[in-house]
Amino acid sequence: xxxxxxxxxxxxxxxxxxxxxxxxxxxxxxxxxxxxxxxxxxxxxxxxxxxxxxxxxxxxxxxxxxxxxxxxxxxxxxxxxxxxxxxxxxxxxxxxxxxxxxxxxxxxxxxxxxxxxxxxxxxxxxxxxxxxxxxxxxxxxxxxxxxxxxxxxxxxxxxxxxxxxxxxxxxxxxxxxxxxxxxxxxxxxxxxxxxxxxxxxxxxxxxxxxxxxxxxxxxxxxxxxxxxxxxxxxxxxxxxxxxxxxxxxxxxxxxxxxxxxxxxxxxxxxxxxxxxxxxxxxxxxxxxxxxxxxxxxxxxxxxxxxxxxxxxxxxxxxxxxxxxxxxxxxxxxxxxxxxxxxxxxxxxxxxxxxxxxxxxx
Amino acid sequence: xxxxxxxxxxxxxxxxxxxxxxxxxxxxxxxxxxxxxxxxxxxxxxxxxxxxxxxxxxxxxxxxxxxxxxxxxxxxxxxxxxxxxxxxxxxxxxxxxxxxxxxxxxxxxxxxxxxxxxxxxxxxxxxxxxxxxxxxxxxxxxxxxxxxxxxxxxxxxxxxxxxxxxxxxxxxxxxxxxxxxxxxxxxxxxxxxxxxxxxxxxxxxxxxxxxxxxxxxxxxxxxxxxxxxxxxxxxxxxxxxxxxxxxxxxxxxxxxxxxxxxxxxxxxxxxxxxxxxxxxxxxxxxxxxxxxxxxxxxxxxxxxxxxxxxxxxxxxxxxxxxxxxxxxxxxxxxxxxxxxxxxxxxxxxxxxxxxxxxxxx
DNA sequence: CTGAAAGCGCTAACAA
DNA sequence: TTGTTAGCGCTTTCAG
Numbered sequence: 003x004x005x006x007x008x009x010x011x012x013x014x015x016x017x018x019x020x021x022x023x024x025x026x027x028x029x030x031x032x033x034x035x036x037x038x039x040x041x042x043x044x045x046x047x048x049x050x051x052x053x054x055x056x057x058x059x060x061x062x063x064x065x066x067x068x069x070x071x072x073x074x075x076x077x078x079x080x081x082x083x084x085x086x087x088x089x090x091x092x093x094x095x096x097x098x099x100x101x102x103x104x105x106x107x108x109x110x111x112x113x114x115x116x117x118x119x120x121x122x123x124x125x126x127x128x129x130x131x132x133x134x135x136x137x138x139x140x141x142x143x144x145x146x147x148x149x150x151x152x153x154x155x156x157x158x159x160x161x162x163x164x165x166x167x168x169x170x171x172x173x174x175x176x177x178x179x180x181x182x183x184x185x186x187x188x189x190x191x192x193x194x195x196x197x198x199x200x201x202x203x204x205x206x207x208x209x210x211x212x213x214x215x216x217x218x219x220x221x222x223x224x225x226x227x228x229x230x231x232x233x234x235x236x237x238x239x240x241x242x243x244x245x246x247x248x249x250x251x252x253x254x255x256x257x258x259x260x261x262x263x264x265x266x267x268x269x270x271x272x273x274x275x276x277x278x279x280x281x282x283x284x285x286x287x288x289x290x291x292x293x294x295x296x297x298x299x300x301x302x303x304x305x306x307x308x309x310x311x312x313x314x315x316x317x318x319x320x321x322x323x324x325x326x327x328x329x330x331x332x333x334x335x336x337x338x339x340x341x342x343x344x345x346x347x348x349x350x351x352x353x354x355x356x357x358x359x360x361x362x363x
Numbered sequence: 364x365x366x367x368x369x370x371x372x373x374x375x376x377x378x379x380x381x382x383x384x385x386x387x388x389x390x391x392x393x394x395x396x397x398x399x400x401x402x403x404x405x406x407x408x409x410x411x412x413x414x415x416x417x418x419x420x421x422x423x424x425x426x427x428x429x430x431x432x433x434x435x436x437x438x439x440x441x442x443x444x445x446x447x448x449x450x451x452x453x454x455x456x457x458x459x460x461x462x463x464x465x466x467x468x469x470x471x472x473x474x475x476x477x478x479x480x481x482x483x484x485x486x487x488x489x490x491x492x493x494x495x496x497x498x499x500x501x502x503x504x505x506x507x508x509x510x511x512x513x514x515x516x517x518x519x520x521x522x523x524x525x526x527x528x529x530x531x532x533x534x535x536x537x538x539x540x541x542x543x544x545x546x547x548x549x550x551x552x553x554x555x556x557x558x559x560x561x562x563x564x565x566x567x568x569x570x571x572x573x574x575x576x577x578x579x580x581x582x583x584x585x586x587x588x589x590x591x592x593x594x595x596x597x598x599x600x601x602x603x604x605x606x607x608x609x610x611x612x613x614x615x616x617x618x619x620x621x622x623x624x625x626x627x628x629x630x631x632x633x634x635x636x637x638x639x640x641x642x643x644x645x646x647x648x649x650x651x652x653x654x655x656x657x658x659x660x661x662x663x664x665x666x667x668x669x670x671x672x673x674x675x676x677x678x679x680x681x682x683x684x685x686x687x688x689x690x691x692x693x694x695x696x697x698x699x700x701x702x703x704x705x706x707x708x709x710x711x712x713x714x715x716x717x718x719x720x721x722x723x724x
Numbered sequence: 725c726t727g728a729a730a731g732c733g734c735t736a737a738c739a740a
Numbered sequence: 741t742t743g744t745t746a747g748c749g750c751t752t753t754c755a756g
Contacts, residue, residue: 431749
């Protein structure tokens with residue numbers, strides 16, 4: 003029979019799937035015994051086990067996870083809610099979480115809020131309704147996001163990347179302020195004095211922290227005046243493009259630019275290219291987030307590298323601990339970033355022979 | 364009370380969550396009525412509706428999606444299984460699927476097989492067990508992958524990006540052979556005669572098709588001999604790096620390189636840089652997959668742009684149709700790619716004024 | 725318009 | 741070792 007009409011290609015009786023009762027009947031045992039074979043939850047005679055397994059094969063039986071979850075009042079599914087799936091920074095975090103989930107024999111469902119608080123709310127609700135075992139989330143907003151309903155219902159929550167909720171949740175973040183400070187100081191060390199700054203939304207802790215770091219570094223310059231030099235954006239490429247355009251088309255454009263994440267950096271580089279400016283001669287650039295192709299850009303881009311995989315890994319371990327019953331006070335893990343210096347920020351030396359890393363920031 | 368001990372921060376009676384019965388009691392009605400209010404499935408008196416809603420608020424009741432799914436024998440959850448979440452090509456497909464899922468009022472759970480057939484099998488099993496409404500998958504292998512168990516259990520499957528199963532499934536793919544042919548022809552038109560080719564695993568249809576397109580174009584050259592010019596890889600950066608190194612360190616290295624996807628291209632560009640070769644003078648490059656930063660590379664990279672968002676969108680619409688009961692024969696959607704010519708492949712003209720697109724391939 | 729009762733598929737307690 | 745029974749939380753007949 004050809005497979006015309008996928009949907010009608012069912013097994014077993016016309017409607018519904020094969021159940022544990024079907025298997026039990028077919029093997030001449032009780033449903034409980036089938037369950038025991040399935041889960042190895044109790045001793046079952048060899049010959050019986052044999053018969054049951056054969057029945058399972060023949061009927062192509064697949065246990066219904068939904069029923070199992072309902073009965074056991076628990077799931078082996080973790081929820082991971084990230085704020086931008088198109089951002090390689092977050093997908094790298096995902097990889098870290100994934101590997102840990104697998105170690106915990108749990109599966110991961112991934113949702114993407116796309117920096118949109120409404121989508122985020124919807125997905126958090128879905129996760130709560132589906133009673134996932136735990137959730138890792140990078141909040142779309144540090145003002146409007148609210149995973150407390152989950153916690154109130156006993157579902158542990160770990161926050162990543164962005165600070166949130168004043169120590170109410172476990173969290174894994176980067177020392178953003180210090181990292182930004184070091185990045186901007188590096189520009190200063192290269193002789194830059196007017197330095198522009200592009201960060202994401204002011205509702206996101208990373209933006210706030212990175213701006214604070216920028217100000218820490220700038221405050222030490224004489225006659226520092228940031229008017230016209232700081233732009234908030236949307237953490238995405240288009241926003242970075244527009245913000246760069248605004249800053250660079252001012253009467254007194256800066257000599258250097260500090261960009262608060264990878265996608266905005268791509269946008270800013272586009273804007274710089276469109277304006278016909280040369281990097282680093284006309285404008286030096288340092289950006290947050292190392293990407294696989296940072297060194298292949300024209301010119302190679304100086305970046306702040308975050309330990310993304312580890313962020314995911316640590317968050318996942320903490321979540322696993324909570325799911326396992328650990329109930330100490332919320333922990334905050336702060337990881338270090340490092341500055342990777344490349345040609346885009348070098349104003350003094352013309353061409354370094356190799357890319358140099360200035361240790362931990 | 365401080366939030367020490369997240370896990371103990373529960374609501375309602377000590378164990379378990381608030382159920383529909385709790386709400387019913389609290390509002391002085393039957394569970395059935397609460398259900399009706401919740402779903403708007405039947406007329407309920409205004410004052411009763413009021414009382415129920417208030418009880419829901421006060422008790423912070425959240426309906427249990429698991430129980431609902433079990434009872435209704437259906438879910439509003441779609442599964443999306445992609446083969447590499449770190450590849451922006453796939454995450455762009457995700458965006459297309461996501462938006463359609465939202466239109467269908469369904470939520471999306473995303474899984475990442477990481478080009479690993481075992482992980483893929485596990486996730487397909489999870490999706491089957493969780494009885495998702497339908498699945499979109501980009502198979503990790505065209506030999507070992509097997510979503511038929513899903514179809515056999517009445518769960519519709521749409522395949523994206525990679526051909527699979529001889530027309531047994533709905534699928535959305537690109538005209539890879541024609542696109543590769545056009546890309547290589549473009550290199551030939553630039554005067555290249557020895558052209559290297561790096562594609563992914565030979566178990567993936569896209570690799571096979573793109574290699575076929577390469578051969579189509581090369582076969583027209585006199586004295587064509589591909590020995591030492593073709594390398595299979597793993598569709599990832601490291602694989603591309605190593606493959607490029609192998610090809611370029613041969614006695615007679617090629618004058619141009621055709622790379623079968625974005626991540627391998629990044630690796631190949633790295634290898635070229637490490638060998639100290641100049642693009643395009645020493646080696647011209649064309650690669651599959653446009654990326655946001657393709658034009659920012661040194662030099663700007665000539666790419667084959669695939670309509671990724673549309674791939675996801677069309678797959679999602681087809682899935683929605685199947686879930687809605689459509690049962691015609693499997694459909695195959697083939698979309699066109701386009702070549703975006705930039706400096707990396709220009710051997711004749713020195714510097715084009717603007718990036719030019721050579722229509723649809 | 726509302727309530728009572730049955731049952732989705734599974735597992736865990738209790739019997740045998 | 742195996743079977744019987746009850747019930748997870750919800751929706752959906754069927755009565756009223």
